[in-house]
Amino acid sequence: MHTDASLVVDFLNTVNVEERTDLLEDPGQWHEWAAGHALAANPPAEARAARDALRAAIGDPRLPAAHAEVGTRICLTADGPSLVAEDVVGAVFVACARLVVRGDWIRLKICPADTCLWAFYDESRNRSRTWCSMRVCGNREKARGWRARTAAAG
Template structure:
């Protein structure tokens, strides 16, 4: 997985629906996560708004879509112009912008299993992957479908 994609997915998965946990609810963990990426931690409410907006944009059915403006800057580096940010939200949005430019934004998806809703990056050739994991969520859903058909038949 590309570095930008893995960073965005990691940020989107700071909430875990299946376990009922949210890294943003623990200031120590949130600041540690940000520091681990060499970035300043945004206030939790700001980070949550950004995370929810991005999760909605890629298909989280629990969240309303919406617009959100985030500040980043363009810096001339040794490699040329680059989108840069000092805080997590700006860095995540800069990574998302790079994914859009490369045509990879559409590969960011949310698992449709309502007990999972894990964000993932679809690395399949034709971008047709549905489940975060075929072994876990995909298998569960196929088993449910089979049981429903068997009960009806």
């Protein structure tokens, strides 16, 4: 997975619906996560608002669409113009902007299994992947569908 996509997916998955945990609820863990990505931690409320807006934008059915605005700057380097951010939220939005420019934004998805809702990056050739994992969520949902059809037929 591309580093921009990895950062975005890692940030989106700081909440785990299945385990009912949210890394942003523990300031120590949040600062550790940010430091592990060589970034400054935003205040948790700011990070949560940004995360929820991004999750809603890529399809989290629990969250309403929301406006989010992030400050970044453009620096001219030896390699050309570059978007720059020092904190987590800014870096995630910079990564999102690069994904949009490359046409890869649509590869960011939320697993539709209501017990999962894990964010993932669809690396399939035709961008048709639905589940975060076919072995877990996809198989579970297909089995439920089969049982429902079998029960209705019988």
